[in-house]
Every structure is written in C-alpha cells, then in structure tokens.
Amino acid sequence: MTDSTFLTPAAAAKRAGCGRTKIMKALENKALKAVRSNRNRWQIKSGDLEDWMTANIEETQSDSDADSQNDTETTVKITRLEAENEALKQRASDLEKDRDEWRAHAQKSVWKKLFG
Structure with missing residues (x-):
C-alpha cells in the first residue's frame, strides 16, 4: 500500500495484528494520526499506521503473546x-x-x- 491509502479502524487493526479497540484507543489518545471522512468515519493513512506500528512494536508483540496465552x-x-x-x-x-x-x-x- 502507498502512503495515500486510507484504512478503516477495523482494517488497520487487522493489518497491525491487534484489536480494533486498541486502534480506537490510539486514535483517542492521538498516538495514531487519522482524519474523519464526510460521513464522520475514521480514515487512517497506511503510512501513519506503519509509523504507529513501528513505535509500538514491542506492545503489539506482547499483545500477540497474550492472545496466544x-x-x-x-x-x-x-x-x-x-x-x-x-x-x-x-x-x-x-x-x-x-x-x-x-x-x-x-x-x-x-x-x-x-x-x-
């Protein structure tokens, strides 16, 4: 995907390998950049998601371990x-x-x- 591709929170969660709730919390905390569409839905640039994933890689891995447990x-x-x-x-x-x-x-x- 290119930097201009937009993702929904559900699609971003799937791509990041975490839950949608985690994405929503990151949006609320402004740890993950996103904009609202004309329909008032979150749109997350794939590049912003990649940046957020890189910054939170340790936390994402520990979540995967917890999910496995x-x-x-x-x-x-x-x-x-x-x-x-x-x-x-x-x-x-x-x-x-x-x-x-x-x-x-x-x-x-x-x-x-x-x-x-």
Missing part, C-alpha cells in the same frame, strides 16, 4: 467442558436406565397386588 487457556477450558459434558450425558443415561428399571418393578408390583 488466551487461546491456549480457552482451548483447555473447552476441552474440560467437553469432558464434563460427556460425563453428565453418561450420568443422565444411567439415571434414565435406573428409572426405567424402577418403573418396570413398580408396574409388576401393582399387577401382583391387583391380580395376585
């Missing part, structure tokens, strides 16, 4: 919840089987009392 934690949580879900399904199945056995026993008992 969060992804790992999320995967562990999902795996744990899937195992818990399977255990609960098995428990429900066992309870249904037990219920059906008791129901059959109760029906036999009622028929015995009625018809000896």
